[in-house]
Amino acid sequence: xxxxxxxxxxxxxxxxxxxxxxxxxxxxxxxxxxxxxxxxxxxxxxxxxxxxxxxxxxxxxxxxxxxxxxxxxxxxxxxxxxxxxxxxxxxxxxxxxxxxxxxxxxxxxxxxxxxxxxxxxxxxxxxxxxxxxxxxxxxxxxxxxxxxxxxxxxxxxxxxxxxxxxxxxxxxxxxxxxxxxxxxxxxxxxxxxxxxxxxxxxxxxxxxxxxxxxxxxxxxxxxxxxxxxxxxxxxxxxxxxxxxxxxxxxxxxxxxxxxxxxxxxxxxxxxxxxxxxxxxxxxxxxxxxxxxxxxxxxxxxxxxxxxxxxxxxxxxxxxxxxxxxxxxxxxxxxxx
Amino acid sequence: xxxxxxxxxxxxxxxxxxxxxxxxxxxxxxxxxxxxxxxxxxxxxxxxxxxxxxxxxxxxxxxxxxxxxxxxxxxxxxxxxxxxxxxxxxxxxxxxxxxxxxxxxxxxxxxxxxxxxxxxxxxxxxxxxxxxxxxxxxxxxxxxxxxxxxxxxxxxxxxxxxxxxxxxxxxxxxxxxxxxxxxxxxxxxxxxxxxxxxxxxxxxxxxxxxxxxxxxxxxxxxxxxxxxxxxxxxxxxxxxxxxxxxxxxxxxxxxxxxxxxxxxxxxxxxxxxxxxxxxxxxxxxxxxxxxxxxxxxxxxxxxxxxxxxxxxxxxxxxxxxxxxxxxxxxxxxxxxxxxxxxxxxxxxxxxxxxxxxxxxxxxxxxxxxxxxxxxxxxxxxxxxxxxxxxxxxxxxxxxxxxxxxxxxxxxxxxxxxxxxxxxxxxxxxxxxxxxxxxxxxx
Numbered sequence: 001x002x003x004x005x006x007x008x009x010x011x012x013x014x015x016x017x018x019x020x021x022x023x024x025x026x027x028x029x030x031x032x033x034x035x036x037x038x039x040x041x042x043x044x045x046x047x048x049x050x051x052x053x054x055x056x057x058x059x060x061x062x063x064x065x066x067x068x069x070x071x072x073x074x075x076x077x078x079x080x081x082x083x084x085x086x087x088x089x090x091x092x093x094x095x096x097x098x099x100x101x102x103x104x105x106x107x108x109x110x111x112x113x114x115x116x117x118x119x120x121x122x123x124x125x126x127x128x129x130x131x132x133x134x135x136x137x138x139x140x141x142x143x144x145x146x147x148x149x150x151x152x153x154x155x156x157x158x159x160x161x162x163x164x165x166x167x168x169x170x171x172x173x174x175x176x177x178x179x180x181x182x183x184x185x186x187x188x189x190x191x192x193x194x195x196x197x198x199x200x201x202x203x204x205x206x207x208x209x210x211x212x213x214x215x216x217x218x219x220x221x222x223x224x225x226x227x228x229x230x231x232x233x234x235x236x237x238x239x240x241x242x243x244x245x246x247x248x249x250x251x252x253x254x255x256x257x258x259x260x261x262x263x264x265x266x267x268x269x270x271x272x273x274x275x276x277x278x279x280x281x282x283x284x285x286x287x288x289x290x291x292x293x294x295x296x297x298x299x300x301x302x303x304x305x306x307x308x309x310x311x312x313x314x315x316x317x318x319x320x321x322x323x324x325x326x327x328x329x330x331x332x333x334x335x336x
Numbered sequence: 337x338x339x340x341x342x343x344x345x346x347x348x349x350x351x352x353x354x355x356x357x358x359x360x361x362x363x364x365x366x367x368x369x370x371x372x373x374x375x376x377x378x379x380x381x382x383x384x385x386x387x388x389x390x391x392x393x394x395x396x397x398x399x400x401x402x403x404x405x406x407x408x409x410x411x412x413x414x415x416x417x418x419x420x421x422x423x424x425x426x427x428x429x430x431x432x433x434x435x436x437x438x439x440x441x442x443x444x445x446x447x448x449x450x451x452x453x454x455x456x457x458x459x460x461x462x463x464x465x466x467x468x469x470x471x472x473x474x475x476x477x478x479x480x481x482x483x484x485x486x487x488x489x490x491x492x493x494x495x496x497x498x499x500x501x502x503x504x505x506x507x508x509x510x511x512x513x514x515x516x517x518x519x520x521x522x523x524x525x526x527x528x529x530x531x532x533x534x535x536x537x538x539x540x541x542x543x544x545x546x547x548x549x550x551x552x553x554x555x556x557x558x559x560x561x562x563x564x565x566x567x568x569x570x571x572x573x574x575x576x577x578x579x580x581x582x583x584x585x586x587x588x589x590x591x592x593x594x595x596x597x598x599x600x601x602x603x604x605x606x607x608x609x610x611x612x613x614x615x616x617x618x619x620x621x622x623x624x625x626x627x628x629x630x631x632x633x634x635x636x637x638x639x640x641x642x643x644x645x646x647x648x649x650x651x652x653x654x655x656x657x658x659x660x661x662x663x664x665x666x667x668x669x670x671x672x673x674x675x676x677x678x679x680x681x682x683x684x685x686x687x688x689x690x691x692x693x694x695x696x697x698x699x700x701x702x703x704x705x706x707x708x709x710x711x712x713x714x715x716x717x718x719x720x721x722x723x724x725x726x727x728x729x730x731x732x733x734x735x736x737x738x739x740x741x742x743x744x745x746x747x748x749x750x751x752x753x754x755x756x757x758x759x760x761x762x763x764x765x766x767x768x769x770x771x772x773x774x775x776x777x778x
Binding site for chain 2: 086102104105
């Protein structure tokens with residue numbers, strides 16, 4: 001077992017561009033669920049819309065990248081408006097199911113053979129990251145984080161991503177401290193009370209949906225920039241559910257919740273995964289792996305991290321709903 | 337936070353997890369098992385003569401079949417049923433061909449007839465050491481049916497899907513009605529039955545499907561009851577909010593699903609029986625005996641369960657708890673017992689659905705999750721928590737899904753899309769669902 005590599009790789013995973021994508025998507029979800037109390041189960045749909053609004057115009061129609069980035073925001077807001085006008089009139093449990101349905105409609109359409117000419121179907125789209133490579137100020141050979149090599153492009157995504165994340169997190173922090181943010185919380189706590197004070201609850205919910213959705217779409221962009229490929233399989237419903245795990249882990253309705261939650265979540269997942277990978281590995285010189293093959297082998301060790309993630313979500317909600325750093329008064333779980 | 341281990345649901349949860357692990361261990365088969373065994377290839381030669389509906393199939397006897405592969409070859413002649421069973425030394429890759437000159441007089445080979453095919457034991461849906469394939473001779477007249485000719489078949493497929501959805505979603509609706517929980521782990525209860533049945537059918541005692549199925553259904557009912565006793569009842573006692581419980585069920589569903597994948601593998605596998613049976617013709621539609629059985633049994637279960645809900649004491653008690661839990665409790669109904677009954681019944685019904693789904697489309701680790709969204713669509717469209725609404729919703733969603741393939745035959749892979757769009761549109765027009773009660777909403 002190469003513990004140095006395992007640890008450095010797990011640490012890198014917790015702060016990488018991929019982690020930043022999760023942090024952004026979860027921050028968006030935190031605006032919906034944590035602050036406004038909207039049970040949005042379709043956050044993966046926002047991320048997918050963001051990712052494909054970048055990749056389709058650039059790799060299919062050669063748009064300049066600032067236009068594509070603009071489209072990312074516009075289409076996220078459009079999806080929020082569509083979702084809002086259709087579902088915000090519904091009860092919370094209906095809202096959950098309709099948002100899942102809409103996210104799946106988006107993913108299935110992106111996956112469809114019918115639209116391969118546009119979306120690339122199951123194989124997805126590549127070749128939309130050259131603008132980011134051109135902007136990269138770091139040398140191509142990159143740096144070493146202990147035993148983990150980070151290439152120049154990933155380092156650039158990491159640094160620029162953290163700057164972007166800080167800007168977004170600060171904006172969310174300021175927004176939630178403003179009178180506008182206080183109205184959102186009052187809607188979460190008691191919608192009828194907010195309405196009786198003359199607040200237009202529907203409009204506030206719609207604005208929350210738009211802002212959180214746009215942040216989620218930017219998260220989707222970072223996800224596909226890191227992978228250098230946008231594939232519909234990345235935007236399945238589990239992506240949304242892991243975002244819930246993340247914000248509950250880090251503390252609901254806290255700005256740093258999604259950031260800390262992502263770091264813990266991805267560190268644990270990656271640590272479990274890569275340790276098992278090492279423990280089940282066989283080499284020609286050493287044909288017996290560390291763990292017996294009747295228990296676990298090369299073909300099925302990868303499932304263990306998802307078991308951990310799933311049962312961890314259930315256990316967290318039962319035993320520590322305020323997360324690790326959360327405030328119990330801000331649980332936001334009693335969404336009606 | 338201090339956790340009292342002895343009393344905490346953690347220990348109970350660990351018990352449930354242990355149960356899953358034990359059952360899943362039992363399901364687990366070493367993947368390399370089939371590699372060295374002898375294999376059999378069953379070849380059938382069928383004449384597609386143009387009968388009344390262009391579908392009549394006649395077996396062709398006396399046709400010479402040759403199987404050739406790296407490990408050896410085998411020859412055979414088809415019998416009166418048009419079948420030839422060939423034993424091959426190893427389960428590997430084989431090329432199968434038939435001798436065109438040995439066809440009896442009057443049986444012609446048309447331009448679209450394939451005379452060779454290849455078989456690979458390591459791929460495909462059928463498990464074990466037996467493989468089968470069919471050669472069709474005569475001209476294919478199926479395509480001449482036209483768009484409207486295909487409609488009856490589509491409707492039959494729609495009814496089949498609707499009935500399976502109905503069986504699975506009644507439990508979902510009853511659980512929602514009595515406890516308020518949207519149970520995302522229902523999909524894993526469905527898969528559980530199919531997996532346990534598969535074990536009894538294929539790995540363990542190798543019983544026929546009809547004998548193995550009750551054990552699978554019982555496993556699902558047990559799983560539902562265990563969930564209620566070990567997870568949901570303690571959570572209700574702690575007055576955990578419904579949103580939290582919904583998220584707990586999501587976590588349990590994801591975790592359990594990957595336990596299945598860990599032990600069962602990612603392949604789609606078939607039960608031993610009822611694979612590749614010829615269709616029975618009913619005028620414009622052809623139904624395999626398996627699908628006919630699925631439809632008849634589901635219809636009986638659905639009708640029987642409706643009568644149970646409407647007429648029996650327990651059924652009335654369930655509906656009373658569903659309507660108003662406090663009032664039911666005040667009239668002397670033991671609500672906890674009724675809720676346990678609902679979980680056992682809902683789990684058992686989901687199990688029946690799971691076995692049928694497994695027979696129809698194969699057993700797979702995420703088979704429940706694949707139809708979960710359709711189930712949610714069905715029970716949402718019908719009006720949350722109303723079992724008869726779930727029935728109606730299942731028919732709307734099932735028919736929409738299959739009719740989508742008829743209206744848009746070239747986007748078949750998007751057939752779930754039709755159902756989801758139907759869900760969104762129906763909720764826009766009728767936010768409380770088809771049979772739901774009007775409630776003031778935001």
